[in-house]
Amino acid sequence: MPVKRTEKTRMPAREARVRARDFQEVNRGYTTFHAAFEAERCLRCQEPICVDGCPVKIPIPDFIHAVAIGDMAGAAKILRTSNPLPAICGRVCPQEIQCESECSMVKRCESVAIGHLERFVADWERTRPLAVMAATTRKEKIAVIGAGPSGLVCAGELARLGYPVTIYEALHAPGGVLRYGIPEFRLPKAVLDWEIGVLKATGVEIVCNVIIGKTLALDELLDKHGYAAVFIGTGAGLPQFLGIPGENLNGVMSANEFLTRINLMRAYEFPEADTPVRVSKRVAVIGAGNTAMDAVRTALRMGADEASIVYRRSEKEMGARVEEYHHALEEGVKFHWLTNPLEVVGNAEGWVTGLRCQRMKLGEPDASGRARPIPIVGSELLLPVDNVILAIGTTPNPLLTRTTAGLLTNKKGCLVADEQTGQTPKARVFAGGDAVTGAATVILAAGAGKRAAQAIHDALAPRR
Amino acid sequence: MPRILETRRLTPVTKYFRIDAPLIAASAQPGQFVILRVREGGERIPITIADYDRDAGSITIVVQEVGATTKRVCALEAGEEILDVAGPLGSKVEVPPGGHVCGVGGGFGAAALLCLMRELTVRGDRTTAILGARNRDLLILVDEVRPLCRNVELCTDDGSAGFKGFVTQRLAQMIRGEGPGRPDHVIAIGPMAMMRAVAETTREAKINTLVSMDPLMVDGTGMCGGCRVTVGGRAQFACVDGPCFDAHQVDFEEAMRRNKQYAREERQAADRLACAAAGE
Structure with a gap:
């Protein structure tokens, strides 16, 4: 029986006076000892409601148990099958209002530090050789617009399901808000580059400097370039x-x-x-x-x-x-x-x-x-x-919607799409993330990208 | 990476580039621009699309050396590649059809008149281009513009070619009925001071006038808001709402002040590049 500890294992951080003058990451990350110590606090609830608090439904107690018994490879595998961006989400998710707020421990003491553990496992994985996990088994090409959180996750999921996927990115480097918005001291570019490298290793192609709606019309992707479906993950980049x-x-x-x-x-x-x-x-x-x-x-x-x-x-x-x-x-x-x-x-x-x-x-x-x-x-x-x-908020960029017939926006400029599937009123076009919800979080965008990937798969390969 | 197909020095500080960019060539419209980057760690700079050849899959740009990045661009030659070229960005120029359209190109602004004048002439508008520079050696693309429009008016400050005086003086004469006559629409492209002067020239005559604004930009896709221009009292993003705006509504004073925000850093970068070049 694990010893009852009421407080989270603290995340080691660099000294405030020093770090406030440089761009190196603030949090140092758990050591193996910290991680095992914290993982033991998990009660492994029969009905883990923490999972309900997670937009991508990571089987949280399972990966934490794997950490507790020292099976890092197992923990990494569990994480990666449900979240294609664990090293990022472990750093930038607002866990306190998601998984950790649902943790059974919260009623009596501090929750398990789920986010810190996720980061620990993902960082461990980064020290290992890259395991390529997907092979192209399907012939339908999918285009993803925008290499931000929702687009990267959607592309990763589709690649895992065997689809050839191309992401079109307007800027000269992929990542969206993860690259232009979140600073190095909170999300090192090396972590982002590694996660993008994993996606590329699974077969995702990323084409930069192409602005869909300007360089190429969305309809051209469908009609001329032979894409079976398009996912729009253009985010909410227009500053107010x-x-x-x-x-x-x-x-x-x-x-x-x-x-x-x-x-x-x-x-x-x-x-x-x-x-x-x-x-x-x-x-x-x-x-x-x-x-x-x-x-x-x-x-x-x-x-x-x-x-x-x-x-x-x-x-x-x-x-x-x-x-x-x-x-x-x-x-x-x-x-x-x-x-x-x-x-x-x-x-x-x-x-x-x-x-x-x-x-x-x-x-x-x-x-x-x-x-x-x-x-x-x-x-x-x-x-x-x-x-x-x-820094008073951003709204979706009108660039694509202004130039594409058949898409609808609400009065806030957000794309209209089915909450569950991401299907827009336009056939074969799906959308998710901030472009649909307005400015929200990385993980909500990731969740939407993941659900849309499944919906695209369901539409192209109906389950019998 | 897009390859440079052809280059030509137009003046000691301006250079003509034809670039292999089939996707951009296929969708470009007059008034739009591309964002370039020429090296890792380099700036993203907006450059107006001067012309496009949809069949050849190429676009034409004219770059004037004003700072470190444009100097780096102008050091490139045919056969070399440009690190990043993204576009076409911005909205196309909208001019009601059927009138007498006068395009005013000051300095290297003449380049942007190429595709614009051709499109307008082809659709049947009566077109006049006024090209202006300090002297005849600095006038650019005269032979290229000439076949694309009905009339071409040259202006030089020293009178070494065409009319002796500013483009705005020639424009004022036209408004009074001289030469090709009063235009129904004016589109001015060039230095901010010249565009402001054109706006003042046509304001009283109530001639519909557009100017192509060239503010500081970072992404060029609406994301940073650095390119905001006050038009009719409202902030507009030149990269998505423009770059062409109603000249009589633009707050030029503010636009000129905002364009100087990084003057100190721009000088620093240019000096540094010059030192590096001298050290070689």
């Missing part, structure tokens, strides 16, 4: 702006621009790399989701003296993962809660000098279920800052 005065001053940018310059274009290596980014002494990031945390922590690493979050609601309504918030606090990020930006203020040359804000209080819940922020009269304040980064 607040529409407040001063938003186009020099020094104001979307978090997408800021992170893309750094993550995809390697602006931190300027002038060795050619794309610059201007980070000044005092940086304000508007918003409090994961992208906001990524941006504000990146600003510190780019040399900002002071990096702060400005959010119109409170800590409780914040959208970021708990771990990201804690890491940000440890690294010295300042938080202006209940503070609503009204105007970006600039100097005569058109550069940002400050952010005029208003204090808020919380009222009744609004349509999103979160408490509605209400302005406090006469509470205006000016935050002296030289950079303003907007």
Whole structure:
């Protein structure tokens, strides 16, 4: 009988003072000892409801049991058959609101650290020679649009089912938000490259620099290039702006621009790399989701003296993962809660000098279920800052829908698709991930990609 | 990787490239652009598609050396490959048919008139191109543009070719009925200051005028918002909503200020490249 331990085995992390000034990964990962110790905490419930909390339905107790008995290869196999991106999901999933929130232990103490264990197993797998697992057994070609989380997972699943799959990616490198959005200190590019390498080894072809809807029409894929089905995983990449005065001053940018310059274009290596980014002494990031945390922590690493979050609601309504918030606090990020930006203020040359804000209080819940922020009269304040980064959300890119007949979008610009199968109103066209849901998480996109792959398989090879 | 089929120096700082890019050639429309990258760690830069040959599967671009990346592009020769070419991006130029269309090409902006003037002439519009430069040696693609439109008006600051003066002065004369006469539509492509001057020239005459904006861009697909331009008081993304906008609605002052955001870094990169070249 394992000893009852009420707390998770802590994830070893690099010292905040040191890590806040470089781009190396914050979390060090469990050692074999940590992993075995933590795996023993799992109660191996008869009806493991943690699995219900997982969008890709990883048989969680099974892989954890394999870790507990030291069968890493077995654990890796279990993970990989249900989640084609375990090294990524183990790092970036909000486990605390998914699998870990359903863990039976939560009622009495801390849940099992499922995410940390997933990462441990996936990292172990990365040290092993690559095992090629799929062979092309089917003749129907499938095209996937977008090499982000949903597209990669959909392609991986289809390859596993024996289909020849081609992913078309608009940018010059695959990964989508995993490459341009999530910073190195949270998801090292080596991990992403390894996962993409696994997909390629299973036969997935990735073609970069092709923008479906521009370079090639979606209908051309179906009619001219002979694809039997298409999966759209174009994500939600269009940044939103607040529409407040001063938003186009020099020094104001979307978090997408800021992170893309750094993550995809390697602006931190300027002038060795050619794309610059201007980070000044005092940086304000508007918003409090994961992208906001990524941006504000990146600003510190780019040399900002002071990096702060400005959010119109409170800590409780914040959208970021708990771990990201804690890491940000440890690294010295300042938080202006209940503070609503009204105007970006600039100097005569058109550069940002400050952010005029208003204090808020919380009222009744609004349509999103979160408490509605209400302005406090006469509470205006000016935050002296030289950079303003907007991380207030993204919407699906209209590029493909504008140029493709037969697809439908809702009023938020999201593609209409069946929640279970991803089938769009257009025959042989499926969709999933942020393009359908609006900006959500990597794992929800992965789940949608996986379900769509199964639906495509069901449509092409009906089960008798 | 797309191979360069042909290159030609047009002026000491501009170079013509024909590139093997069948997919882009098949779908390109006037007004659209491509994003190029020439080396690992390199910038993504937007370049207007000057022309395309759907049968040959090639596109034409003209690159002006303004910074480190464009200098690197201009160092490439026929037979070499370009690391990344993505496109066609942006929306095509929309001009109502049947009128007298005047394309104004300032400096290397003349290049973008190639496919535009041809398409408009072929569909039956009356077309005039005004090509302008400081002197006759800096005028580019005159022989190429000439067969593509009804009239070609040359302007040089020093009078060494055609009309002596700015393109806007010649345009003003046309609006008053001189030469090919008053245009119904004007499309200006070139340096921001010239496009702003064209907008001012046609504003009072209420001539429908489009300008092809060239803001800083990172991805070129709508993802970064760095290319936002204020048009009629609203922020528009040049990469997806443009790059052509109603000239009379564009906030040029803001656009010019935003384009200088990275001037310091651009100089630094150019100096560094020059030093590296000198060291060889």
